[in-house]
Amino acid sequence: MNAFLAALWAETLKARRSKITLLTAVGFLLLPFAGGLFMIILKNPAQARAMGLISTKAQLTAGVADWPSFFGMLSQGIAAGGAILFALITAWVFGREFSDHTAKELLALPTPRWVIVGAKFVLTALWILGLTLLIFVVGLGIGTAVDIPGWSLELEWTSFWSVLVTALLTFMLMPFVALFASSGRGYLPPLGWTILALVFANIVSLLGWGDWFPWAIPVLVSGMVKSHADQVGLHSYLVVLVAFFVGVAATFAWWQSADQAR
Amino acid sequence: MKFAIETNGLSKSYGQVRAVDSVNLRVGPGEIYGFIGLNGAGKTTTIRALLGMIRPSVGSVKVLGQAVGPNGHGPWRQVGHLVERPAAYPELTVRENLEIARRLHGISDKSATSHVIERLGLASYADRKAGTLSTGNFQRLGLARALLHAPELLILDEPANGLDPAGVVEIRELLAGLAHEKGVTVFMSSHILTEVDRLATRIGIIHEGRLIEELEAEKLEEIRSRRLEIKARNLQAAQSALTQAGFAVKTSESTLVLREARALDAPDEVATLLVNAGTPPTRLAVEQEDLEEYFLRLTGEKE
Numbered sequence: 001m002n003a004f005l006a007a008l009w010a011e012t013l014k015a016r017r018s019k020i021t022l023l024t025a026v027g028f029l030l031l032p033f034a035g036g037l038f039m040i041i042l043k044n045p046a047q048a049r050a051m052g053l054i055s056t057k058a059q060l061t062a063g064v065a066d067w068p069s070f071f072g073m074l075s076q077g078i079a080a081g082g083a084i085l086f087a088l089i090t091a092w093v094f095g096r097e098f099s100d101h102t103a104k105e106l107l108a109l110p111t112p113r114w115v116i117v118g119a120k121f122v123l124t125a126l127w128i129l130g131l132t133l134l135i136f137v138v139g140l141g142i143g144t145a146v147d148i149p150g151w152s153l154e155l156e157w158t159s160f161w162s163v164l165v166t167a168l169l170t171f172m173l174m175p176f177v178a179l180f181a182s183s184g185r186g187y188l189p190p191l192g193w194t195i196l197a198l199v200f201a202n203i204v205s206l207l208g209w210g211d212w213f214p215w216a217i218p219v220l221v222s223g224m225v226k227s228h229a230d231q232v233g234l235h236s237y238l239v240v241l242v243a244f245f246v247g248v249a250a251t252f253a254w255w256q257s258a259d260q261a262r
Numbered sequence: 263m264k265f266a267i268e269t270n271g272l273s274k275s276y277g278q279v280r281a282v283d284s285v286n287l288r289v290g291p292g293e294i295y296g297f298i299g300l301n302g303a304g305k306t307t308t309i310r311a312l313l314g315m316i317r318p319s320v321g322s323v324k325v326l327g328q329a330v331g332p333n334g335h336g337p338w339r340q341v342g343h344l345v346e347r348p349a350a351y352p353e354l355t356v357r358e359n360l361e362i363a364r365r366l367h368g369i370s371d372k373s374a375t376s377h378v379i380e381r382l383g384l385a386s387y388a389d390r391k392a393g394t395l396s397t398g399n400f401q402r403l404g405l406a407r408a409l410l411h412a413p414e415l416l417i418l419d420e421p422a423n424g425l426d427p428a429g430v431v432e433i434r435e436l437l438a439g440l441a442h443e444k445g446v447t448v449f450m451s452s453h454i455l456t457e458v459d460r461l462a463t464r465i466g467i468i469h470e471g472r473l474i475e476e477l478e479a480e481k482l483e484e485i486r487s488r489r490l491e492i493k494a495r496n497l498q499a500a501q502s503a504l505t506q507a508g509f510a511v512k513t514s515e516s517t518l519v520l521r522e523a524r525a526l527d528a529p530d531e532v533a534t535l536l537v538n539a540g541t542p543p544t545r546l547a548v549e550q551e552d553l554e555e556y557f558l559r560l561t562g563e564k565e
Contacts, residue, residue, distance in 0.1 A: 006365035013362065017353045101349040105407070108313040108343055111366045113334040256333045260315040261276070261307070 003111045007119035011093070015123060020092050028085055028131045031077040032139035038073065039065045039146045066150035067143060071159030072223055074139050075166045078132060079222035082170040083198060083215075086128050090174040091190035093120050093127075094251075095181035103185075104260060113255045121178070121248065125171060132167040136160060162222075169218040172240050173197070175247025182254050211236045214243035264327050266291050266415050266447035267312060271321035273471075274307050281307040283471035284321070289449055289464075291414075294441050296462030297451040298557060304471040305451040306346055309419050312449070313343055326415055339367065342413035344421060348404020352393025356384055356403055359392050360410060367411045374410055382406040383432070397424035405433065409440075416440070418450040422457050430454070434461050459553040469561045486551045487559075490525045490532065492518040493545035503539035504532070 015021050041048040042065035097103040106116050140156070176197075181190040201216035210216035211231035217240050220232045267289035274282040282304040289295045299305045310316045311323055314330040323330040330336040350359045360375045379388050382402045387395060392403060401424040408416060421437070422430045438461060440446040452458050458465060465482060467475040477485070493516065494500035501518055504511045509532075512519045525532050529546055536543050551559070 003366075003368065006368070009365060010362040013354065013358060014351055017351070017358070019353075100351060101347070102351060104315060104345050105349055105363070106366075107315050107334065108336060108338045108341065109334075109366050110339040110368050116366075257317070259317055261310060 003115050004119060007111055007116045008122060011119045011123040014096070015093070015127065018092070020089070021127075024085055024089055024127075024131060025134060028081070028135050029138060031074060031081060032135050032142050035070050035073040035077070035139060036142035036146050039070055039143070039148050042069070043146075043148075065148055067148050067152075067155055068150065068159070070139070070143050070148055071155070071163065074135060075159070075163050075222040076219070078135075078163060078166045079170060079218040082128075082132075082167060083173070083218065084194060085131075086124075086170055086174055087177045087190060087194040089127055090124050090177040091181045091187050091194075093124050093181075094178045095185075095187045095190060098181075098185035099187060107260055114252055117252055117255045121175070121251075124174060124178070128167060128171045128174075132163060136163055166218055166222045169221055169237075169240050172244035173215055173218070173247075175244055175251055179247055179251045179254060182251060183258070212239060214240045264291070265289055265324070266293070266326055267295075267417075267449055268324040269308075269311070269321060272308065272311055272318050272323060273320040274304075274311060274316060275319045280471050282311065282468075285468070285471075285473045287466065287473065287476075289447060291447050292441060292445045294437065294448040294461055294463045295450070296458035296465045297449060297468065298453070298455060298458055298465065298553075299451070299468035300561060301453075303468045305468055306419055308468065309343075309345055309417055309449075309451060312417055313341070313345065315345070339411065340414040341417060342408035342411065342415070343417045344404045344408045345417075345419050347423065348401055348407075350392035350400065350403055350407075353391060355389050355391055356395070356406075357388045359403060360406055363407045363410050369411055378406045378410045381409070381436075398426055398429055401425055402429070412444075413446070415447045416449065418448065420452055421450055422452060422454050430457065437461060455554040455557060456552070465553070467557060467560060475560055482553065482556070486553075486556050487521070488526050488548055488550050490520040490529055491545070491547050491549050492520070492532070492536070492543050494518070494536065494541050494543050496541045499539065499541040500536055500543070503536060503541060507535055 097106065107113060109116075143151070177190040177194060180193040181187065184190065197215040201210070201213060201219065204210050204213040205216045205220070208231075210220050211233065212235065217232065217236045220236070265288050267287055269285055269287040272282055272285040272287070273280065285304070285308060287308075297305055297308070307316065311318050312325060312330065314323070314334060314336045326337040326340055328335075328337045350356075351362075354362070357375060357379065360378065364372075364375050379385055382405055384399065384402055384406060387399055392400065395403065401421075405418075405421060408418065416437070421433055425433060434457060437448050437450070441448055441463075450458070450462075463479050465475075465477055465479065466473055492500065492504075497513075497516065497518065501511050501513065504518065504520070509520050509522060509525060512521075520526070520532070526548055529548060533543055533546055
């Protein structure tokens with residue numbers, strides 16, 4: 001336990017000293033602010049046009065200005081934006097050791113390699129959880145300030161869990177990013193993988209098999225693609241779970257056994 | 263005898279390339295072992311295998327009596343290492359980098375960090391970000407991390423890299439002190455052969471992946487070839503006189519070189535011969551090849 005706490009302390013210190021912590025927070029905060037702006041526009045499109053917030057040609061047929069729509073935007077933003085932002089975080093946590101050539105300092109230590117990898121995964125999870133809570137709390141503040149109608153405590157709890165489930169599902173796809181950051185020894189392979197996975201998720205969803213493809217499921221769960229949302233079932237959560245365990249196991253196995261010749 | 267480092271038939275291949283080929287190393291406790299070789303000879307691959315960073319294609323590695331596996335198992339609490347160029351987290355300070363190492367080594371003594379900072383002369387840089395350090399101070403940080411946990415065995419790849427002349431001497435004295443006073447075993451690779459020459463008690467020469475020579479420092483002293491170097495104002499006349507006296511004379515730039523025992527054992531007679539021939543020497547000296555020359559001769563890089 002001491003070794004794990006030491007490794008987690010080390011990972012946290014690296015993250016705290018990095019600019020990426022602030023940048024990801026600022027980047028993710030765009031989500032509730034953009035949601036708030038949409039609510040203002042949807043509440044009064046004519047006034048928004050007059051203020052120049054939107055073009056006179058804009059068609060605002062989708063959505064109404066209420067709390068369910070606002071929370072839906074947050075959830076969908078986490079599924080779509082989180083897939084990229086969480087991947088950036090994971091790629092940084094794992095890939096930086098190769099970019100800074102520090103990986104070799106982590107291999108011959110009394111602290112086992114699996115403990116260090118475990119600490120990296122825990123830090124990634126906590127980081128993602130922190131960002132999710134941040135945008136939810138900020139979202140509540142913005143929603144209140146904008147005075148969106150239709151708030152209830154029950155709705156808030158339901159939406160909170162929905163946002164958390166979307167974030168959790170998105171996080172569960174990150175071990176593959178960690179695997180590509182480790183085996184690819186840097187930032188580019190995991191980011192390439194992320195883009196590829198998103199492209200495939202779109203194609204598979206269009207073909208109607210999105211509920212079976214782990215990288216499409218968070219978006220479906222968030223309700224972004226309304227026509228396919230009802231496809232998601234227990235099997236969808238199971239395939240995400242399988243992807244999570246395969247990614248984690250492969251990352252641990254790679255760190256434990258792969259030649260570290262560079 | 264329990265060796266600090268023992269490899270048996272250690273080989274490592276990358277595809278068709280045999281980076282290390284059947285290397286049998288034996289490094290005794292308290293030795294300073296200089297491991298020398300040309301670029302790409304297999305020094306770093308061997309060091310990585312000693313630290314369990316790569317899986318040997320064939321053979322085995324034991325460090326401090328414990329088998330080293332590719333899965334991270336090894337006596338790492340007692341081993342300090344520096345592999346290739348040092349690495350550190352650039353946005354963390356020197357102290358923070360070492361603090362991470364202290365915790366990952368499971369050292370409970372919090373003063374260990376400050377102690378090693380003082381020892382490596384990094385006190386005035388302790389709160390500076392590692393990314394802003396000079397090459398020499400970055401090297402010192404890497405050495406500080408290797409020494410932080412007072413290891414029994416140091417495995418150092420080019421420890422003098424990037425250090426200024428004063429730093430080279432300082433680190434040499436530090437390593438010699440650790441070996442002599444505390445019985446620390448030092449396994450070091452270096453391309454600065456004069457450093458190895460001054461410090462090592464035993465030397466291993468690796469060439470094209472094979473350990474082609476392993477010898478005690480005293481033995482090296484004996485087997486280094488000697489030569490009598492002669493300079494004269496009239497080099498041709500001097501060469502002619504020596505040849506007539508039956509010496510096999512070689513010319514190297516503006517110097518005549520004799521390697522025969524009768525010349526090496528009695529340079530005064532050679533001087534007399536040249537004086538009598540009317541071409542007295544302006545310089546006459548018995549020179550012994552240094553480690554660099556011996557190494558180049560052995561690896562065929564120089565005749």
